Amino acid sequence: MTAMTIGKAAKKAGVSVETIRFYERRGLIEQPAKPDRSVRRYSDQVVREIRFIKEAQQLGFTLRQAGELLDLRSDPTADRSAVRLQAIAKRREVRHKIFHLQQIDKALSTLVEQCPGCGDLHDCSIIESLESARSDTLSFPEDFEPEQPAVRIVTLLIAGLRCPDCADLAANMIAEQPDVRSANVSYSQGQARLTVTNAWTGPAALNRTLAQHGYAVEPPIDKTGE
DSSP: OOEEOHHHHHHHHTSOHHHHHHHHHHTSSOOOOOOTTSOOOEEHHHHHHHHHHHHHHHTTOOHHHHHHHHHHHHOTTOOHHHHHHHHHHHHHHHHHHHHHHHHHHHHHHHHHHHOOSOSOGGGOHHHHHHHHOOOOOOOOOTTOOOOOOOEEEEEEEEEOOOSHHHHHHHHHHHHTSTTEEEEEEETTTTEEEEEEETTOOOSHHHHHHHHTTTOEEOOOSEEEEO
16 A cells, blocks of 8 residues: 655645645545654545545535545445435436526526617616516426537646646636536646537636636647537
8 A cells, every 4th residue: 555645645636735635624535644753644545535526526416425425435335226326316406407507598588589788777678577577496307308518628728827726726717617517627737628518619718717816728729529
């Protein structure tokens, strides 16, 4: 079993040191004991657990849910059905969100089409609709399959990354952008790998956001349809 410092463990797991410490504070991974006059040493098992958590997050699981899956993974009495139920529940949650977003998109499209875009605000059809709107509960059958928008992979060069923590910060900022499904930023490679929908308009808006922290986006170097 390889023992390594927190810095080496972070590099091997593809996260920052602060991410490991955060996981420790949340109780997701166990903090190794600190020997007298020495530093804590992390095992390959801890690195695998960190990677497991990050991969679960990429699939939409919360940290709490990732922790539950990690517990199931190490429980000798657990079977596949427990993990499958977790995945089914997450899939249904995602489908609910997609369905509601599609309904919101339709409602907004109707409001935009009805608004002439000029004239006195007193007669604004959008304002009137919002004032008189009534929220109804949306429901759909168990086998409902929402239309999935097409996505593609885009790789960008990111300049200005000074440390692994910078890469984590950049990834979080990128993931919050419209039409970006997921983002992974590599500090060592200076690259960001994005999963975006076909509605994504390019790195211009993203560049303006990252520039606030001293980062810069260069043109896409690779695009792969999925």
